[in-house]
Amino acid sequence: MDSASGLPTLAVIGATGAVGAVMLDLLSTRRDMYGEIRLVGSDRSAGRILRVRGRSVEAVPLTREVFDGVDIAAFAVPTPVAAEWAPVAAARGAVVVDGSPAFRSGPGVPLVVPEVNPERVRERPRGIVAGPGCTTLSMIVALGALHRRYGLRELVAASYQAASSAGRSGTDTLYAQLEKVGGDRALGNRAGDIRGVVGELGPFPAPLAMNVVPWTGTPAPGGWTSDEIAVRNETRKVLGLPNLKVSATCVRVPVVTAHSVAVHAVFEERTNQREAQEILARSPGVVLCDNPETHEFPTPSDVVGTDPTWAGRVRRSLDDPRALDLFLCGDNLRKGAALNTAQIAELVAAEQTG
């Protein structure tokens, strides 16, 4: 606890990354719940001056000592770094809030979305609380609200994922490719012509500019990707539905930031379009944007930089009165990562300050 303020000391691990930058913005704009805030990066960025809460703070390298006196450690680092260092932070007395995949499926680690299952945050025998991945987070707040009314039975989801969910290198690669193809009207007419000019593929397995890539994550058994398996496991864990039928197809699209997900959800109860829209409209963390007459629906370019999940195109299935189809959009760096981590950290901070 910060002795001057009596408030918890927070460390942000990965403060210099894509998620970390949004975390600093959120810490500067949300309710101030912390005393000291320590900002941690790799050796590469040690000494860099970052801005948080209107102050300049020097980034320090990741060491064991950095956790001394830390009450809450928010991790926004690659999976192997989180896997190695989160237990170190927990052993030194910090409550870890991890946004990486390292602990999401682990036993003894709650997977928390504060709008859906905030009570789980206290069940942390290992001192670690995890948040789901950005694809699950782009739909789970809206889906959770509908589940509470109708009882979710089956989920089919197709994602349209932005480049920035592959970190800074994802964003850099998309911009570099867009520069190379920009304005060339000869491109997009012959197989392989775009591949020929984009150069480096970066973290993507195919050109992303002027293209869509039906692959995000790493290979998983049966032809699935790790992201698709994650959507299934995380949705089950957050909603407490271990046998939920889930089928996901994850697709990368040439959008800088903000994921979209097309959802077909089958419920136990009969659904009603108007009622489902009303449920979404009054759910905290969801904004309904749904008017077919005026072409109102969420798009990534309209929602990027905002906090909520945006819901539109809400339809009752034509062939199954128990099913709803809808289109969801959300900023993968905000609710999809940094905001969810910040919200969990605030729950822990509220515990610590009584």
Ligand SMILES: NC(=O)c1ccc[n+]([C@@H]2O[C@H](COP(=O)([O-])OP(=O)(O)OC[C@H]3O[C@@H](n4cnc5c(N)ncnc54)[C@H](OP(=O)(O)O)[C@@H]3O)[C@@H](O)[C@H]2O)c1
């Ligand atoms: N991007 C998204 O939309 C998103 C969504 C949900 C979850 N996540 C998860 O959030 C985490 C961070 O993602 P990101 O997109 O922010 O990645 P990023 O832009 O590549 O940033 C990675 C951060 O980790 C730090 N780091 C890397 N190696 C380190 C080491 N050995 N020791 C200490 N710090 C180290 C980097 O520090 P330097 O700047 O010094 O290199 C940087 O601050 C990942 O686990 C990712 O899966 C990301």
